[in-house]
Amino acid sequence: MSYTTSTLDSGLSFDDGASLLLSGDAQPVREQLLDAAAEGLEAGEAVILITADTSAQTVVETLRGRKGFAPERLGVVDVTNEKGPEEIDGVRVSQLSSPGDLTGMSLEFAKHLERFEKLGYAQRVRVGLLSISTLLMYGQLQTVFRFLHVFTSRIRSAELFGLFALHPAMHDDKETNTIRAIFDAEALVEGDSVDLRGSGFLSP
Numbered sequence: 001m002s003y004t005t006s007t008l009d010s011g012l013s014f015d016d017g018a019s020l021l022l023s024g025d026a027q028p029v030r031e032q033l034l035d036a037a038a039e040g041l042e043a044g045e046a047v048i049l050i051t052a053d054t055s056a057q058t059v060v061e062t063l064r065g066r067k068g069f070a071p072e073r074l075g076v077v078d079v080t081n082e083k084g085p086e087e088i089d090g091v092r093v094s095q096l097s098s099p100g101d102l103t104g105m106s107l108e109f110a111k112h113l114e115r116f117e118k119l120g121y122a123q124r125v126r127v128g129l130l131s132i133s134t135l136l137m138y139g140q141l142q143t144v145f146r147f148l149h150v151f152t153s154r155i156r157s158a159e160l161f162g163l164f165a166l167h168p169a170m171h172d173d174k175e176t177n178t179i180r181a182i183f184d185a186e187a188l189v190e191g192d193s194v195d196l197r198g199s200g201f202l203s204p
Contacts, residue, residue: 002202003126003161004043007035008187008194018200019152019162021180024189026131029165030054032189033128034062036163040126042068046116047126048109050077052099052134059130060088073121075112077105100138102147109151113158127155131165132179141175148182 002013014020022029030053037047041063051059056078063069071090078084079096086093092115094108109127116122135144148164155162164183168176180186185198 001124001159003040003045003124005036005039007032007039009196012196012201014161014185014201016159016161017156018184019155019164019182020201021132021164021166021183021186022189023166023168023176023180023186025169026053026133026165026167028189028191029167030130032187032194033130033163033165034059035066037126037128038063038066038068040124040161041070041073042066043124044073045124045126046073046075046121047128048075048077048112048116049128049130050079050105050109051130052079053131055080055082056084056091056093056095057082057088060091060093064089072119073116075115077108077112079105098138099134102135102139102143106147106151122158125158125160126163127160128163129165131167133165133167133170136171136175136179141178145178145182148179152182 001016004013022033040047049059056076059076074091077094079099081097096104152162166179184200188195
């Protein structure tokens with residue numbers, strides 16, 4: 001089995017357990033990540049999105065406009081500190097008060113995954129994080145690095161598919177290269193073009 005996406009490249013597929021870094025300016029990277037998440041819902045997969053730079057309301061509204069929207073297979077962890085409801089259009093939402101609460105993110109992610117397991121959706125799950133750059137604004141590089149290393153290891157062992165956003169223009173080369181080293185592959189997003197690098201994926 002593998003996870004397929006045509007939003008990044010027509011017919012592209014990723015190994016089970018792979019984690020992909022999407023890097024570039026905030027808006028096009030966000031759109032690519034949410035498009036890939038929407039493809040998962042359309043394919044019958046479950047999706048867990050951790051959002052530190054976009055409210056849960058905006059995330060749900062964006063995905064609701066996509067084909068195949070299925071609120072029962074979508075979970076959101078909102079760490080923007082924008083207070084909101086625990087459910088939006090049927091989508092379960094967890095609220096955390098700060099993007100610096102990495103432990104809370106891990107716990108809420110695990111709760112969503114456990115809920116999907118009980119519902120029978122946990123075999124095929126896409127996990128998205130918007131964005132690593134926001135986490136780095138609230139925490140030190142090594143702390144965020146350790147969190148991401150453990151998190152991507154969990155994705156690998158559970159054979160999920162990880163999608164992580166990074167905005168290199170916000171960081172120096174040391175920060176960017178340290179974060180890049182964690183991931184199986186990277187999609188460099190510039191406008192509508194995507195340049196894929198690394199391993200763990202098959203192009204058509």
